[in-house]
Amino acid sequence: MSLGLIGKKVGMTRVFTEAGVSVPVSVVHAPANRITQVRTPEVDGYHSVQVTYGDKKPSRINKPISGQYAKTGVKAGRGLSEFRLESMPADSLKVGTELNAALFSVGQKVSVSGVSKGKGFAGPVKRHNFHMQDATHGNSISHRAHGSTGQCQDPGRVFKGKKMAGQMGNVRVTTKNLEVVQIDTEKDLLLIKGAIPGAPGADVIVKPVIASEVNLPSGEEPVTEDVQQEEVAQDAA
Incomplete structure (x- = not known):
């Protein structure tokens, strides 16, 4: 798993390319995510970063979570989410560090997780696309x-x-291999191509797609960074 962001789904709109092509995009508002805890193999047995975002009234937070915020000195947020990492980055992320939309780049493939819209009790035609009698x-x-x-x-x-x-609906859903079309760091907005799970206002988690999740033609394997560097060196020679 890789480091991502927690944000709020704003809704959908469209943007136009230089060629005039209309591209449907989902707008995600991802304000600064604050690191509340860093887990290490020595203490916890694995690498991970715990983050929060947004604001929440102290009266709406229970005592255990409130104590955790007070211990770290980080402002209380809407909730806590954890991103498990294979190894800690060289810059060594610390408690209190803020992560923003600059974590991603235009054209990057991402996965978006959220709770799908609840449809209530639905019949098999709507729920499973059955043929009518x-x-x-x-x-x-x-x-x-x-x-x-x-x-x-x-x-x-x-x-x-x-x-x-x-x-039907109201379950955890992840949509993979979506492209980041635009990034507005001033307004903390991510414009992601296509639809993402959840209703407007719902919390979503945006993470970079790892190589094993990329859809490749049958028989092909993802190209690693080492292989790419080797090919570039051969072309230069």
């Missing part, structure tokens, strides 16, 4: 029903995972 020909009240749910006495039950009606 006949509108007539003897069908009375089963137009949007899922039909058979399994066999008879053997096995005598419905298998786990069967697609049926039920709660």
Whole structure:
């Protein structure tokens, strides 16, 4: 995992390229993320950075979390999130350091995680894209029903995972390989190509995509930085 940012989904709009092509983008407001804790292998067994962002009334924070903020001297935020790292960066991030939108670059691929919009109790047609049954020909009240749910006495039950009606949405979702189109460091805005999970105003986590998550054609492998440097050296020779 790599270091990312916590932000708030503002909504969607569009931007135009120099060629006049309209590009749909999601706007993420990512104000300065404050580091509240740095975990190390010596103490915790792994590398990670814990951050918070935004503001929250002290009266809305319970005593354990309030004590953690007081111990570190960091202003209380909307919540705490942790980014696990393979190794600590050379500059050694410290408690109180602020991370902003400059962490990303235009054209970079990112993953966005958030809680999807809740749709309530939904039928199989809406929830799982089932085909509708006949509108007539003897069908009375089963137009949007899922039909058979399994066999008879053997096995005598419905298998786990069967697609049926039920709660739709309001689950943790991650959308990968989205491109950063624009960055406004003055307003702390990230413009990301395409749609991202969640309703406007929801918290989202934006992280760089690692090489193993990039969609590549069948049979191809991600090119590492060492291989790229070797190819450049061969071309120069």
